[in-house]
């Protein structure tokens with residue numbers, strides 16, 4: 001017979017490579033069934049099984065180590081039965097590196113119609129065709145097992161900002177109970193070596209963030225995410241809540257800040273001891289013509305770029321910066337040419353990924369404070 005080679009599956013684990021004494025910034029190594037990830041890491045968002053306008057080869061060319069998928073979106077379209085036909089999202093989308101999937105709580109809260117949270121789960125109407133669904137912790141785990149996520153997220157409830165202390169307390173209780181149910185379902189059905197992260201909630205209240213972190217630690221997860229942030233709160237409050245929550249999380253487990261953020265937010269969050277980040281900013285802004293540079297963002301449609309022979313960012317080594325001028329990128333964008341989306345997205349993703357690579361180098365050199373100072377000085381000069 002044809003030998004069915006049993007692929008050895010590397011179990012999930014995280015090791016700390018260095019912690020900067022002065023700042024608490026960390027560098028680590030995350031080992032997953034689909035490969036190793038060096039942290040701090042920025043994870044490009046591929047909501048519907050694609051990082052919009054990029055092929056997997058573009059992403060590996062940018063040293064993207066791990067990308068995100070979304071349980072809510074993929075469950076609605078194309079549906080788990082289609083992805084199951086291929087043995088999971090890796091095969092379906094031709095991505096053989098690690099995948100992290102969000103559990104759907106936030107996407108229901110921000111996208112679906114007629115949502116109703118009950119103890120059982122989240123009732124919602126599809127934003128696509130209005131069909132009615134119930135997402136329970138058990139169902140969210142079943143979908144993520146089917147997707148083959150290397151890192152799955154517990155089902156949580158993300159509350160709006162602002163929210164009262166009482167609202168935040170009630171909601172974190174549900175998130176803890178759903179966290180327990182998620183863990184139990186995951187342990188029964190997960191693929192070997194695949195990981196489940198818990199999500200800390202508690203609104204903008206330090207005491208509730210502490211309580212949520214401690215309740216999730218008792219349940220025990222492979223890693224911990226900070227949820228309920230980047231939901232419209234002021235930047236200093238977001239940083240304050242992260243600074244309050246992180247110390248209550250175990251040192252030897254990865255910390256993931258969901259939905260964060262702008263380049264300056266990433267640099268500040270690494271300074272507070274966070275390891276993993278995701279945000280639609282680089283991909284969404286690429287399609288709106290906003291390009292990130294070490295001197296701050298620029299709008300490519302601005303007339304000042306009309307005859308500019310400069311690359312987007314002279315410090316950037318990406319395919320776009322090595323081969324195209326701002327004038328050409330402006331021409332493509334003004335003409336709404338499809339190539340505009342791809343070249344702009346390649347650059348923005350490269351910017352976020354190399355920012356985290358430089359941050360990691362600084363931590364390994366035990367000099368994150370100098371990196372931090374240099375980053376904020378440059379960004380002030382303006383693009």
Ligand SMILES: COC(=O)c1ccc(CCNc2nc3cc4nc(N)[nH]c(=O)c4cc3[nH]2)cc1
Pocket residue numbers: 102103104105106107153156157158199226227228229230231258259260279280281284285
């Ligand atoms: C051009 O840029 C944009 O359009 C844009 C849009 C949204 C965000 C913020 C995204 N923020 C965010 N994503 C999040 C995802 C989350 N997932 C779960 N399960 N639980 C959470 O508690 C949670 C919180 C989030 N906060 C940032 C940027």
Ligand SMILES: [Zn+2]
Pocket residue numbers: 312313316317318319320321322346347348350351
């Ligand atoms: Zn570039």
